[in-house]
Amino acid sequence: MDADGRYHDLGNFSLESGRTIKDAKVCYKTFGELNQAGDNCVVVCHALTGNASVDQWWEPLLGPKKLFDTDKYMVFCANILGSCYGSSGPADVNPETNERYGMDFPLVTIRDTVRSHKTVLDSLGVNKIKFVLGGSLGGMQALEWGIMGGPDLVESMVIIACGARHTAWQIAISEVQRNSIMRDPTWDNGRGKALSGLGLARQLAMISYRSHDAYDKKFGRNLAKGEPDDVERAIQQAVVPRFDVEGYLAYQDKKFLSRFDSASYVRCTQKMDTHDVARGRGSVEEVLGNVKQPSLVIGFDGDLLYPLSEQRELAELLPNSELKEICSDAGHDAFLLEYEAIQSACDSFLTRLD
Numbered sequence: 452m453d454a455d456g457r458y459h460d461l462g463n464f465s466l467e468s469g470r471t472i473k474d475a476k477v478c479y480k481t482f483g484e485l486n487q488a489g490d491n492c493v494v495v496c497h498a499l500t501g502n503a504s505v506d507q508w509w510e511p512l513l514g515p516k517k518l519f520d521t522d523k524y525m526v527f528c529a530n531i532l533g534s535c536y537g538s539s540g541p542a543d544v545n546p547e548t549n550e551r552y553g554m555d556f557p558l559v560t561i562r563d564t565v566r567s568h569k570t571v572l573d574s575l576g577v578n579k580i581k582f583v584l585g586g587s588l589g590g591m592q593a594l595e596w597g598i599m600g601g602p603d604l605v606e607s608m609v610i611i612a613c614g615a616r617h618t619a620w621q622i623a624i625s626e627v628q629r630n631s632i633m634r635d636p637t638w639d640n641g642r643g644k645a646l647s648g649l650g651l652a653r654q655l656a657m658i659s660y661r662s663h664d665a666y667d668k669k670f671g672r673n674l675a676k677g678e679p680d681d682v683e684r685a686i687q688q689a690v691v692p693r694f695d696v697e698g699y700l701a702y703q704d705k706k707f708l709s710r711f712d713s714a715s716y717v718r719c720t721q722k723m724d725t726h727d728v729a730r731g732r733g734s735v736e737e738v739l740g741n742v743k744q745p746s747l748v749i750g751f752d753g754d755l756l757y758p759l760s761e762q763r764e765l766a767e768l769l770p771n772s773e774l775k776e777i778c779s780d781a782g783h784d785a786f787l788l789e790y791e792a793i794q795s796a797c798d799s800f801l802t803r804l805d
Contacts, residue, residue, distance in 0.1 A: 454478055454502065454530070454535075454536045454537035455480070455503075455504060455537075456478045456479055456480040456503045456504070456530070456537055457478070457479055457480065457481075458476050458477070458478055458479075458537065459476065459477045459479065459570070459571040459574055460474070460475075460476050461475040461476060461477060461539075461567060461570060462474070462475065463475070464532075464539075464567060466557055466558075466559060466560070466563050467560050467562060467563055468557060468558060468560075470557040472532065472539050472556075472557065472559075473546050473547070474539075474546060475532065475539045475567070476537075476538060476539050477529050477530065477532070477537075477538045477539075477567055477568065477570075477571050478502075478503055478529065478530040478536060478537025478538045479503050479527065479528065479529035479530065479568075479571055480503040480504060480505070480506070480527075480528055480529075481525055481526065481527050481528075481575070482505075482506065482513060482519070482521045482525070482526040483520075483521035483522070483523070483524050483525045483526055484525055485525040485575060485576060485577065486525075488578065488579075489576045489577050489578035489579065490578050490579035490581070491523060491524050491525055491579075491581060492524065492525050492526075492527055492572065492577045492579065492580050492581060493519055493524040493525070493526045493527065493580070493581050493582055493583070493584070494527050494528070494568070494572075494580050494582075494583040494584070494593075494596065495509070495519065495526060495527070495528040495583075495584055495585065495589070496528070496583065496584070496585030496588075496589035496590070496592035496593050496596075497528060497530070497531070497585070497588070497589050498585070498586055498587040498588045498589045498786075498787075499587065499588050499719055499720070499723070500534075500707075500710075500711055500716075500719075501536075501589070502530050502534070502536035502537070503528045503529055503530045503536065503537065504528075505519070505526065505528040508787065509787070509790065511790045511791075511794075512790050512793070512794060513526065517794065518584075518793070518794050518797050518798070524581060525577075527568075527571075527572065527575075527577070529567075529568045529571055531559070531564045531588075531592075531719070531722070532559045532563065532564060532567055533556065533558075533559045533715060533718040533719050533722055534715050534719055535711060535712040535715040538567075539556075540552070540556060540712070540714075540715050540718070541553055541554065541555075541556040541641050541712065541714035541715050541717075541718055542712045542714065542715055543556070550642065551641075551642050551714075552641070552714070553639070553640050553641025553642035553643075553714050554640045554641035554714060554717070554718075555640075555641075556641075556714070556718060558718065558721055558722070558725070559718070559722055560722060560725040561588075561591050561592055561595050561722060561723075561725055561726050562595055562599065562725075564592055564595075564722070565592055565595045565596055565599055565600075566599070568592075569599075569600070579604065579606065580596070580600065580604055580605045580606060581606050581607070582605075582606060582607040582608065582609060582801065583596040583597065583605055583607075583608050583609070584608070584609035584611070584797070585609075585610070585611065586611035586612045586613070586749075586786030586787070587611070587612050587613055587757065587783065587786060588613075588719070588722070588723050589611070590610045590611045590612055590613035590786075591613050591617075591723065591726045593608050593609065593610050593611075594608065594610050594613070594615075594728060594765075595728070596608065597742055597744055597746065598728060598738065598742060601743075601744075602743050602744050605744055606744060606745075606804075607744050607745045607746060607747075607800075607801075607804055608744060608745075608746040608747070609746070609747045609749065609797055609800070610746060610747070610748050610749070610762075610765060611748075611749040611750075611786045611793070612749065612750060612751060612754055612757050612762070612783060612785070612786040613726075613757050613761065613762075614757060614761030614762070614764065614765060615727070615728050615729070615735050615739065615761070615764060615765055615768070616726055616727035616728065616729065616730075616735065617723055617724050617725075617726045617727065618761075621723070621724075621756065621757070622724050624655070624656075624659050624756070625720040625721075625723065625724060627655060628651075628652035628655050628656060628716070628720060629652070629716075629717050629720060629721075631648045631649075631651040631652045631655065632645050632648035632649055632651075632652050632713045632716060632717055633645075633648065633717070634648060635647050635648030635649070635713070638713070641713065641714030641717065642714075643713075644713060645713040645714075646708050646713070648713065649707065649708060649711065649712075649713040649716060650704035650705065650707060650708055651704070652716060653703055653704050653707040653708075653711075654700045654701075654703060654704050657700060657703045658700075659755065659756045659782075659783065660756065660782055660783045660784045661781065661782035661783070661784060662753040662754075662755060662780050662781070662782035663755075664753065664780040665753070665780045665781055665782055666696060668780065669696075669699075670694070670695045670696040670699065671695075672694065673694065673695040674692055674693060674694055674695060675693045675694060675695050675697065675698040676698070678690070678692065678693050679692075735768065736768055739765070739768035739769050739770075740768060740770060742769055742770070742771075743770070743771060744771065745771045745772070745800075745804055746765075746769050746771065746772040746773075747772070747773055747775060747796065747797065747800040748762045748765045748766040748769070748772055748773070748774050748775070749762065749774075749775045749776075749777065749786075749793065749796055750762030750763070750774070750775075750776055750777070751776075751777050751778075751779045751781070751782070751783070751785040751786070751789070752776060752777070752778050752779065753778075753779050753780045753781060753782050753785065754782055754783045754785065755782060755783065756782070756783040757783060759776060762774060762776075773800065775796040775800075777789055777792045777793075777796070779792070
């Protein structure tokens with residue numbers, strides 16, 4: 452994962468909060484060509500620790516004759532503000548202090564994110580979005596694209612593995628991760644690296660991203676390499692057993708430290724907590740009931756973090772929607788892993804719209 456891509460200067464970008472990001476920029480990538488009418492754009496929205504390189508993290512879905520068909524569409528994906536993959540974020544230097552922003556970088560909402568990316572599309576000459584698609588944090592963006600853009604801009608939406616608002620369950624899980632980071636002695640209000648805290652946050656996240664069955668099938672009660680053959684033998688040898696799953700979490704911890712930033716992680720999880728389609732608009736029922744575009748809502752039966760009940764609610768309240776429930780023990784990560792099932796569901800949905 453990297454910050455490769457093109458850059459669009461937003462200038463001084465005003466946020467919902469009233470604060471301004473000075474000299475803000477957005478990193479983005481496009482695949483395929485925009486037609487003369489500017490109406491063949493597909494917007495792909497990335498998740499919490501993703502970036503603009505959809506060709507890396509959803510590579511099986513990108514290319515000719517695939518979901519993101521580069522012979523038909525110009526596929527657009529942009530890094531979100533507050534992240535650390537090219538778009539302005541806490542790891543950047545604050546022009547007012549000449550020091551790293553850290554937590555001085557302001558909170559950016561889901562709606563701010565959509566507005567910033569819409570500005571980039573305007574500069575590219577995009578007049579119409581054929582469909583917008585995203586999973587998890589990306590699904591939140593996709594839903595807001597439909598609400599904020601309306602049918603004049605967004606023809607249809609594919610919303611994967613999220614709900615109409617961030618619930619207390621999801622906020623709580625994120626808050627424990629944030630506390631892990633902010634209690635690191637090197638945190639320094641986001642100006643330090645806080646690597647120990649960031650690694651622990653990643654371990655907690657990896658548990659929530661998979662299911663009980665997935666962990667049991669992959670690891671069971673197997674011991675790590677170099678350990679005694681089984682738990683009984685370890686105990687007899689007065690060795691504290693180290694299980695295979697412990698090594699997996701340690702590996703995910705270490706790998707994550709080389710590709711993400713602690714303050715960006717805090718701000719991006721806080722961004723997710725702002726997600727609530729009803730905020731300042733009325734009730735959830737009213738807001739979703741006014742969405743006119745066709746929408747496909749996809750959920751996974753093994754998702755503990757964003758359970759199927761949330762996708763069922765979306766599909767029930769969006770008047771022109773359909774629901775696809777996919778069986779998978781991959782948990783929340785199924786939105787990245789079950790690409791064949793996602794391709795099939797989207798093909799059926801988009802074919803009916805043509």
